[in-house]
Amino acid sequence: MKRARIKFDSSTLFSKWAKPRIFGSGELYRVTMETSEEQWNQRGPSLVGYHPALATLLGSVMDKYYNPSHLTYKRKLVNLTDGGMVAVDEITDHTATPNPALPNILHLPGGGMHTFSPRTRRISDWFLQAGFPAVYIANRRGCCHVPLYTPRISLFVKEYNDTPQIVDRLVADQPHKKWILIGSSLGAAQALDYLSHASSDRDEVIGGVFDSSVFNGARWLNTMLNDNCYTIRKIIEINIKLWAREVFKNPANDQVREEIARLVDKDKFTEKNIKSLNRDELVHLLYYDLMANMCRDSSIPLKTPEDFHMNAFPYYTNATRSFMKINKPVVMVISQDDRMAEVVEEDLSVMMENPNLCLWMYAGGAHMRYTASYFPYHSFLKEVYLENVNLLATSQL
Secondary structure, three states: OOOOOOOOOEOOOOOOOEOOEEEEOOHHHHHHHHHOOHHHOOEOOOHHHOOHHHHHHHHHHHHOOOOOOOEEEEEEEEEOOOOOEEEEEEEEEOOOOOOOOOOEEEEEOOOOOOOOOHHHHHHHHHHHHOOOOOEEEEOOOOOOOOOEOOOOOOOOOHHHOOHHHHHHHHHHHOOOOOEEEEEEOHHHHHHHHHHOOHHHOOOOEEEEEEEOOOOOHHHHHHHHHHOOOHHHHHHHHHHHHHHHHHHHOOEOOHHHHHHHHHHOOHHHHOHHHHHHOOHHHHHHHHHHHHHHHHOOOOOOOOOOHHHHHHHHHHHHHHHHHHHHHOOOOEEEEEEOOOOOOOOOHHHHHHHOOOOOEEEEEEOOOOOOOOOOOOOHHHHHHHHHHHHHHHHHHHOOO
């Protein structure tokens, strides 16, 4: 059955030139509708970037040319309770004038990205030029030149989410500072999971603004497991290479290396083998051979798709409902043509149950690709982020 799509105020010639649709039910929504200037701006794709897959490719290429020399970096290593370690990098800008009254920004990048990724630096630059004192980048395990000290990866699943411990460390180091979380895709999922638990119920955490976040977890997983389109296949390949690199490239010692070898067959993750697999085999490699084995009690093997479905689907279904537990103001920015973060009308009633949530939906924009100024709709995320983060920073919501 075809799902009801959300309608936009747009022309017939450029069907994706449209103002955002904004949804919510509480004080954050009311203040947004009363004060937002960005809600009136038409945003949509240029002709050259009309297709979401093409936009993703072009945005990635153009981001590589962004190399700011005015940003400075200072690394903080966070020791985790299970023996793991992650890098949290403080980014500042010596050309900007910081406003110490504003909160710090904690940025959780999307999958495959880290402190020195062009997109991460670009977004950091936005906030530093706007006067925010510092942007902190939370990197994953085995990422950004930090060895993998445990045979597991950073995800947004229960105890595999390192965000609570990262926030604890930052608050301990700066006890009088406020924090706003931002994130994209996987990073957004990590932050939203954190904000749905009691550990985020602290005065130092104001709220968050997130883009390209998975709204309906069960539908996302179903798309990843069953959708045969080229874009989804490439996303699966990218995720395989991302986590394989973090798992196999940088174990901290022989003990971790041996444990990983016991859990996962490294030979399956060669470039040659990945290219030879069909779509179903890639799904099996990512979800069953890698993720299921790196995120479980190693005494319980998950050998079949049925094992994974039994354990994964209840979690992803509950992940959507966990939004109802968020008690901080949270803004989500999503594009309707994003295959990774689809939202349909029946989802809205779920979101509206929580008055702390506000959803900005655009007709076009693809997945994590509206950041650069080279194409018309690539520039709008900057304005939406700054407007909403400033709203959280200055309003008593």
